[in-house]
Amino acid sequence: MNMNANETLFEAFTFLNASNHDETYQVCIKTPPNIVSDGLWGGQQSGRTPMRSALPIFELQIIVIFAITHICHFFFNRLGLTLFFSQIMAGLILGPSFEIEPLNLNRYREMLFPFGSQGVLAGVTSMGYAFFTFITSVQMDFSMITRTGNRVWSIALIGLVAPVMAGLSCLSLFSEPLKNALGPHFGDLKVAVLSHSITSFPVVACLLNDLKIINSELGRLALTTALVSDIIGLTVVSLGSAMEQRIDGKLDFLGLTLFFAFVILIPLVSRPVMFWIIKRTPQGRPVKDHYIFAIIGMVLALGWISLMLHQQFVLGPFIFGLSVPEGPPLGSALVKKLQLFGMWFLLPIFVTTCAIKVDFSLDYTLTVVLTIVAFIILTHFVKALAYLLLSLCCKMPLRDGLTIALIMNCKGVVEIFLYHNVYDEKVLSGQAYGVLMASVPILASITQMSVKYLYDPARKYTGYQKRNIMSLRSGSELRMVACIHKASHISPITDFLDLCCPTEDSPITVDALHLIELVGRSLPVFVPHRLQKPVSGSLKSYSDKVILAFDLYERETVGASINTYTVISSHNLMHEDVCILALDKLASMIILPFHRRWSVDGMIESDDKNIRSTNLKLLERAPCSVGILVGRAPHPKDSLLRVAMVFLGGDDDREALCLAKRAARDPRVNLVVYHLVGDDDSGTSNLENILDRSVLKDVKQDYSGLSNVTYREISSNDGTQTSSFIREIVNGHDFFIVGRRHEINTPQTFGLAQWSEFPELGSIGDLLASSDYGGRASVFVVQQQVSNTKITWKF
Incomplete structure (x- = not known):
């Protein structure tokens, strides 16, 4: 080793022997050792220069290591290689293996990593x-x-x-x-x-x-x-x-x-x-x-x-x-x-x-x-x-x-x-x-x-058979998966389940999934509380409120069967747990709570971006229909419920209408179907118009004799007229059911998407949920099952 003591952290060192590429030295260390330096100028007199003090050298080594690592990762990341690969490469570059003769890199290595x-x-x-x-x-x-x-x-x-x-x-x-x-x-x-x-x-x-x-x-x-x-x-x-x-x-x-x-x-x-x-x-x-x-x-x-x-x-x-x-x-x-x-x-x-x-x-x-x-x-x-x-x-x-x-x-x-x-x-x-x-x-x-x-865990959803409300036979069981992140989500979801009108002849089965963030553990946890015998006390306590609330609802509601589960998973992977459960339970719809919650006076009470991220991923790859529930003030159980369905046409609106017609079976529900029509129908195909008229036929004819169902046809030729109409009716109802209509552009919604704050709610749902309109009604936005479609979100 050709260096003098001034190029090391020691006062002196003496070479003893070498064997099998191992060198042995006897070193002399000053006590107390130089930890910090006296600077570039002061250190010249005291001998505590930055390059002979442990802390400045350590800090410089860390800076260089991180810089080279992330420079390597900038290039290797484009090849799909991980940061771990770049960390190894940074070590090889800084080691004796990497040498470019004209640059004499060994000289700089000895300065960066002095002996000791x-x-x-x-x-x-x-x-x-x-x-x-x-x-x-x-x-x-x-x-x-x-x-x-x-x-x-x-x-x-x-x-x-x-x-x-x-x-x-x-x-x-x-x-x-x-x-x-x-x-x-x-x-x-x-x-x-x-x-x-x-x-x-x-x-x-x-x-x-x-x-x-x-x-x-x-x-x-x-x-x-x-x-x-x-x-x-x-x-x-x-x-x-x-x-x-x-x-x-x-x-x-x-x-x-x-x-x-x-x-x-x-x-x-x-x-x-x-x-x-x-x-x-x-x-x-x-x-x-x-x-x-x-x-x-x-x-x-x-x-x-x-x-x-x-x-x-x-x-x-x-x-x-x-x-x-x-x-x-x-x-x-x-x-x-x-x-x-x-x-x-x-x-x-x-x-x-x-x-x-x-x-x-x-x-x-x-x-x-x-x-x-x-x-x-x-x-x-x-x-x-x-x-x-x-x-x-x-x-x-x-x-x-x-x-x-x-x-x-x-x-x-x-x-x-x-x-x-x-x-x-x-x-x-x-x-x-x-x-x-x-x-x-x-x-x-x-x-x-x-x-x-x-x-690819998503491949199991490819080509999956239709699972939506429209595909259900009359009187058949409606199976749903309800997601709960917080205790405040329980009441809006139970109110929505009441809206689904469970009876002995037309029952509902709900798999309530309590989603908890994975913190402090590596293994994700999935616990079916009805099948699992004793679970750990800490895990059970997390979901006590959810279990008790849905057990009580099941006992009080005829035709409702509810199974509760707890999932502890990271936020970026929660959607996989929901999809797997919906797939296994043959669910027709997944109910998701909206990520934003308002207080009684209209102020934002909470806004959870992680919940929104989960919702967006489920809208993209769910194996069945999805509904986002914007819960507002709870509604008394035995009072009249004023429900409105805004219909413009398309798969999502037809799915939402099927849910609205199911709600109309309850005599305590007063349903109004608003059909927005325009002078120009070029926004939809002839097949879509035929399908829309087919589902609306029931409301116009079969439901026309019911006192709690009303059909109204509203003329709207652009987004401005639609917005004005929504503002007129927003305070006249307790609950709105709308379709998301994520792939349909019609004159009635022209220009609304540009002002939409939350694209996952669709143009109409975003208006109804907006605090600017002063509405206090809950909103349920429906997206029918998406097959072989990838949605791109723009913020």
């Missing part, structure tokens, strides 16, 4: 991996281990054992020729086989989150299998590390006893403490900060104790995280506190730091590289084949089985840490470290692209 700074960078950022491990274990539902069936255990166990046995058998069978060909690199093959045989739960969870399929049926199966496989693998590795410790060639029974005591005492002591903290936290209030900081301190302390027991420092944080009850209030608070600093700041730097150590300029031989690559391919082939055959034995479609096999072969940050750890312990050679580190982003990218191509 790498340990500070790796030591600080490795806490990011400790926090990542802790957060991941906090989000795990460890009780899932006891609830999974024998089939999942079998799949996980065979998927883990098969590649290990295949790889080790080949190593044993061809040990002599491999030793002769590889020499000291023969031991690297065992690391390659074992590391590529394991399946990491955090890596699988991150992949499924990136692909947005974590709450699909396949995603849930993959997560459960990965959880079981990860627990088995971690148990075997930790137990093996404890039993490898020897004293005078004999097993260290004291160390083994301390290991078991460590593993057992953490949950026994910490779990009751966690529940004590939750008990002392008032309902709806956040956990106090001093509890959070005490837990973070315990994470670091347990990592240090793990090292004292000759284990990986993440073992203690992992077991400690499993002791934390997942979800609110404690689990979600810890995730929110640590996610930004640990996972989004320190962890990416740690990944890049691990990649910086890769040196492709070493004496790589083709034999070593090809042999390691061959064993990696063999391990993954056997592992994928095992999962594929097991999936097919479970009668899973070939495409889904192949997807599961690919997901379980994914690699990521856990493997990066593993290779970094064994390389620092000199178990792995520099050449093998480079090959194995390069294999991780390559396998991660191949897996993501392949799964994205093979599996």
Whole structure:
């Protein structure tokens, strides 16, 4: 190493020896060390210049790492590659492998990473991996281990054992020729086989989150299998590390006893403490900060104790995280506190730091590289084949089985840490470290692209049979899925169910789905409360109001059957849970609450953008008709209800009219159908006009004898006349039913779409819901089932 002490963080250093590309130095450190500098000028006299002080160097390294990472991601993102791939590439660029002779990049590397700074960078950022491990274990539902069936255990166990046995058998069978060909690199093959045989739960969870399929049926199966496989693998590795410790060639029974005591005492002591903290936290209030900081301190302390027991420092944080009850209030608070600093700041730097150590300029031989690559391919082939055959034995479609096999072969940050750890312990050679580190982003990218191509959860809705109210026979059961995000949504939905006029001859079945944001846990949760025996107390308490309200409604209403469910999922994936339930229950309509709520005086009380995002996605891909309910003031149950239906024509309006005619069966409902007609009918085809006249015929003739049904034909030739008419009738009714009419342009609505605030309500629905019109009536906007149509939203 050609440098002087002024180019390092040390006072002096002396070269001792070198062996196997490892150099040993004796260094002299000034105490206290230079943490902060005295500036560019003041440091010249004191010796505390920015480039010889730990903190300025650390800050500069972080800035450069993040800059290069995001520059790489700017280009690789267009190829569909993840940020993880860019983090690895940034490490390779900053490492000794990347060299452009005219630029003399090594000179700048030595300035950016002076001798002695790498340990500070790796030591600080490795806490990011400790926090990542802790957060991941906090989000795990460890009780899932006891609830999974024998089939999942079998799949996980065979998927883990098969590649290990295949790889080790080949190593044993061809040990002599491999030793002769590889020499000291023969031991690297065992690391390659074992590391590529394991399946990491955090890596699988991150992949499924990136692909947005974590709450699909396949995603849930993959997560459960990965959880079981990860627990088995971690148990075997930790137990093996404890039993490898020897004293005078004999097993260290004291160390083994301390290991078991460590593993057992953490949950026994910490779990009751966690529940004590939750008990002392008032309902709806956040956990106090001093509890959070005490837990973070315990994470670091347990990592240090793990090292004292000759284990990986993440073992203690992992077991400690499993002791934390997942979800609110404690689990979600810890995730929110640590996610930004640990996972989004320190962890990416740690990944890049691990990649910086890769040196492709070493004496790589083709034999070593090809042999390691061959064993990696063999391990993954056997592992994928095992999962594929097991999936097919479970009668899973070939495409889904192949997807599961690919997901379980994914690699990521856990493997990066593993290779970094064994390389620092000199178990792995520099050449093998480079090959194995390069294999991780390559396998991660191949897996993501392949799964994205093979599996689309929306394909099950393609070509789905008609599920709407118009397709129902007279007197048949009406099946609906009602979505509830907040307690305030219950009353408007029960009022709407009354409007559907449930009777013994024409019953309704409602699947009420309580949607809760996924915070502080990795596994999405779906609980059918009528079928599920006892559920966890915290989960049941979330949905108590929903369960009690709909149970009471079912008992009081003849002809209504209601099943309640709870779904805990991330907001960007909630629509998948709703679609799956609607598909399974053969629902004809999904009822969605509007994202905005007004107070009695017309002021905006709440505005939830996440609810709106879910509604927009359901309008795009729902397997049945969809209705958005804008709930206003509740209506007395036994009083007269003034209902209006504004009809212009089209599929959505015809669907809405069918619902209005169903409501008219109730004598307490006074229905008025406003048919807006214009002088020019060029906006609709002749077929559409025929269909419109057909559904209106019932209202004009069959319903004309009913005292509670009125048909009125209103002349309107442009959007201005329509707007004026809506303003006239908005306060004359308690409830409006309208069609969304998302693909129809007629003279009656000309110009209204340009002023529409919420396109999901359609032109008429947006006018009725607008606070500018001063209306207090509830509005139900209907969209008939969309088949093979993609809606583009513009804001």
